[in-house]
Amino acid sequence: MADVTNLRTAAEAGLSKLFEVARMQFPTGVSIAREEAFRYFEAVGLPSRRVEAFKYTDLRAALKEAAAPAESPAAEVVRAAVQDAKGFAGIEAVRLTFVNGHLDLGASDLDRVPGQVTITPLNDALANGDPLLDRLAPVAQTRENPIYQLNAAFMADGALIRVAAGAKVETPIHLRFIGTGSAAFSTATRVLAVVEEGAEVTILESHEGPDGIAYQPNDALDVVVADRARFHHTRLNTEGQAAVALSTISARLGAESHIETVNLVVGAVLSRHQIYLHFAGENATATVNGATMLGHGQLADSTLLADHAAVGGVSRELFKTVIDGDSTGVFQGKIIVEQIAQKTDGKMKSDCLLLSDDGQMMNKPELEIFADDVACGHGATCGALDDDLLFYLMARGLPKPQAESLLVQAFLGEAVEAVSHEGARAALISEVEAWLARRG
Amino acid sequence: MLEIKNLVVQIEDNRILNGLDLTVGDGEVAAIMGPNGSGKSTLSYVIAGKVDYEVLEGEILLNGENILEMGPDERAAAGVFLAFQYPLEIPGVGTMTFLKACLNAQRKARGEGELSTPDFIRKVNAAAETLEINRDMLKRALNVGFSGGEKKRMEILQMALLQPQFCVLDETDSGLDIDALRIVSEGVNALRAEGRSFLVITHYQRLLNHIVPDTVHVMSQGRIVKSGGKELALELEASGYAEYRASEAA
Numbered sequence A: 001m002a003d004v005t006n007l008r009t010a011a012e013a014g015l016s017k018l019f020e021v022a023r024m025q026f027p028t029g030v031s032i033a034r035e036e037a038f039r040y041f042e043a044v045g046l047p048s049r050r051v052e053a054f055k056y057t058d059l060r061a062a063l064k065e066a067a068a069p070a071e072s073p074a075a076e077v078v079r080a081a082v083q084d085a086k087g088f089a090g091i092e093a094v095r096l097t098f099v100n101g102h103l104d105l106g107a108s109d110l111d112r113v114p115g116q117v118t119i120t121p122l123n124d125a126l127a128n129g130d131p132l133l134d135r136l137a138p139v140a141q142t143r144e145n146p147i148y149q150l151n152a153a154f155m156a157d158g159a160l161i162r163v164a165a166g167a168k169v170e171t172p173i174h175l176r177f178i179g180t181g182s183a184a185f186s187t188a189t190r191v192l193a194v195v196e197e198g199a200e201v202t203i204l205e206s207h208e209g210p211d212g213i214a215y216q217p218n219d220a221l222d223v224v225v226a227d228r229a230r231f232h233h234t235r236l237n238t239e240g241q242a243a244v245a246l247s248t249i250s251a252r253l254g255a256e257s258h259i260e261t262v263n264l265v266v267g268a269v270l271s272r273h274q275i276y277l278h279f280a281g282e283n284a285t286a287t288v289n290g291a292t293m294l295g296h297g298q299l300a301d302s303t304l305l306a307d308h309a310a311v312g313g314v315s316r317e318l319f320k321t322v323i324d325g326d327s328t329g330v331f332q333g334k335i336i337v338e339q340i341a342q343k344t345d346g347k348m349k350s351d352c353l354l355l356s357d358d359g360q361m362m363n364k365p366e367l368e369i370f371a372d373d374v375a376c377g378h379g380a381t382c383g384a385l386d387d388d389l390l391f392y393l394m395a396r397g398l399p400k401p402q403a404e405s406l407l408v409q410a411f412l413g414e415a416v417e418a419v420s421h422e423g424a425r426a427a428l429i430s431e432v433e434a435w436l437a438r439r440g
Numbered sequence B: 001m002l003e004i005k006n007l008v009v010q011i012e013d014n015r016i017l018n019g020l021d022l023t024v025g026d027g028e029v030a031a032i033m034g035p036n037g038s039g040k041s042t043l044s045y046v047i048a049g050k051v052d053y054e055v056l057e058g059e060i061l062l063n064g065e066n067i068l069e070m071g072p073d074e075r076a077a078a079g080v081f082l083a084f085q086y087p088l089e090i091p092g093v094g095t096m097t098f099l100k101a102c103l104n105a106q107r108k109a110r111g112e113g114e115l116s117t118p119d120f121i122r123k124v125n126a127a128a129e130t131l132e133i134n135r136d137m138l139k140r141a142l143n144v145g146f147s148g149g150e151k152k153r154m155e156i157l158q159m160a161l162l163q164p165q166f167c168v169l170d171e172t173d174s175g176l177d178i179d180a181l182r183i184v185s186e187g188v189n190a191l192r193a194e195g196r197s198f199l200v201i202t203h204y205q206r207l208l209n210h211i212v213p214d215t216v217h218v219m220s221q222g223r224i225v226k227s228g229g230k231e232l233a234l235e236l237e238a239s240g241y242a243e244y245r246a247s248e249a250a
C-alpha cells in the first residue's frame, strides 16, 4: 500500500484533493458518472510515456501541479477579457462566451439563438435533469481516456445545444473560450451538440488566454450527428504560451451524416487534441484535418481514433505540422474497421515540414481492420522546404522569409481549405500569416 | 549591360564553367548555343544566383556592379530575370498570389509603392491576352498541371510583368508548338528595348528566325569558344558542334 501511495505524483494527489472539494459543489445531475470518472482517473493516474497512447506526450511529467479550478470571474474581468478577445472576432455568429471555463450569460447571445436551435447552460441542464444529458459521452472509447475522464469528473460549466431535425442553421455558433488572470488555474468545460436528423450547423471554437501563466484547460465537445445531418466544426487554439491545453471532440455519426472538423494549433506549451469518431450509421463521411505551427519549446499532439462500425463509412484525415525551433509534433491516428463495416474507405495522412534542425515529429499511424472488403491507408512525410522552389521564388524577387512564408502557407493551406465556412477559413489563414510574421 | 569575366564555377568538385568571358551590350540580344552539358543552364543559374554553385573565380557585372555577392531576390530587384528551362510547379501557391507577391516585392526593394489590385489585375490580363494565356490558368496553382508549353508561356508572362533589364531565356522554345513559338517570340520581341538585353539559350535556329539575335556565341565545355553574328547560328545548324568539340580535345 505504502508503495502505491508514494508513486502518486503531487499533481495526482492534488487532483484527488480538489475533487473532494469540488464534488460537493456541483449540481446533482450526473453525479454518479462524475464519481465513476474520477475513480477511473484515480486508478490509472496521469499517463506517463509508459502508457502506449501517451508515448510521446508525457502528461505525468508535464503536469507538475494540479491547478485549482478557476472561480467564476467578476463582471469587470469578463468585460475586459471579452473586449480583448480575438478568436473569430470578425465573424457574425451566435456567441457562447466562457471566461475561465464559466459561461458568461452577459457576454453570450442566448437571447438571439436562431429558431430550431435550443441552447441550455450545462448547470441548468444538470439541475433540471435535462433529458439531453443522456446523450453525453457519445463515444464509448473515451471512457478509457484519462483526459476525457478528468473532464467528466470536473466539468464545471458548458452547454447543451440541440438543432431540430431538418433545420439548416446559417449563422455559426461560436464557442469562445477566454482565459484571464495572473495565477495558474484549471478549467473543465463540456459542450454537447445534438444535430438531429437532416439538420446542419456550423460550430466555431476559439481558445485564447494569457501568456506566461501555466493555466490548464480541459475542454470537451460531445457531438451527436443524427442520420443525414451535417456538422461543420472549426477550432482555433491560440492559447497562451505557457498553457497546458487538453481537449477532446467525440462524435457519433448517424447514417449518411457528415462531419467536418478542422483544428488549427499555434498556442500552448503543450497541447493534446483528441478526436474520437464513431461511425454508427451506414455511409457516414468525415473530414478531419489539422494544421499545427510550433515554435520554441512547444509540443502539440493530435490523437485520432476513427471507429468504423457500419458499412460504407468514408474518412479523410489530413494533418499538417510545421516545426520550428526545438518543438515537437505528435500525430497518432488509429482507424478501426469493425467486421461489419464493409466498404469502409479510410485515408489518413500526416505531413510535416521541418524549418529547423532541432525539432522533431512523431507519427504513429495504426490500422485495425476486421472486415475484408475495405480500402484503408495511411501515409506520413517529413522534410524541409524545397531549395529549388525557394530559389525559383527568390529569383522572382521574393526575399527569403517571404518565399518561405509562401511555401509554408501553401503547405498548411491544404488542411485549411477543407473549412467550408468562408469567414472561418479566412480567419485560420490569417493565423497562419500572423505566425509567419512573428517568426520573421 | 552585362559583363562576365573569367568565370570559373564548380558544383560538388565538378568544374562546369572554365573561365567564361561574355559581354552583352545595352539593348542587345545575344544567343548562346552549344552541346548538351556544355554549361548553358549552369551559366543561367549562376547569373540568377542559385546557391548550389561555387564561384571560384571571376565576376559578373550588371551595369558595372558585381552581382555575385547579391542574393537571387536582390538580383531580381536589380533587373535580372531567368526564364527557367524547367519551370517549377508550386502546389498551393495561386498564380495570381505569386505574381502579385513578386511584383510588389520588387517594387518594394526599389523603394516604389505597392500596385493597387485593379492595376495589378489589368496588367496581368493585358499580358495574358498578348501571350494567349487562358484566364483559367491564372486561377490555378502556379504551373501545377500546366503543359510544358503553358509553363514556358507563364515564364514569359512573368517577364512581361516584371519588366527586367537583363533577361536570360533558357531553352524557352523547347516544348512549344509552332503557334506558341510565334506567340512567345512576339512577346519577347515586344519587350526588346534600349535599356533591356537578352541572353537567349537555344539549340535551334528556328527560334532565332523569330527572335533575331544581334550576336551568337558558341559554348563548349564551360567556355565561349566562338562568337559571331546571326549567320553563325545558320552555320552551326549545318555543321553541328564537331569542330568545337575537336578543338577542345586538341
Ligand SMILES: Nc1ncnc2c1ncn2[C@@H]1O[C@H](COP(=O)(O)OP(=O)(O)OP(=O)(O)O)[C@@H](O)[C@H]1O
Residues within 6 Å of the ligand: B011, B012, B014, B016, B034, B035, B036, B037, B038, B039, B040, B041, B042, B043, B052
Ligand atoms: N547539381 C549538379 N551536380 C553535378 N553535376 C551537375 C549538376 N548540375 C549540372 N551538372 C553538370 O554540369 C554540366 C553542365 O550542365 P548544364 O545543365 O549547365 O548543361 P546545359 O548546357 O544546359 O545542357 P542542356 O543543353 O542539356 O540543357 C553537365 O555535365 C551536368 O551533368
Ligand SMILES: [Mg+2]
Residues within 6 Å of the ligand: B040, B041, B042, B085, B170, B171
Ligand atoms: Mg540546359
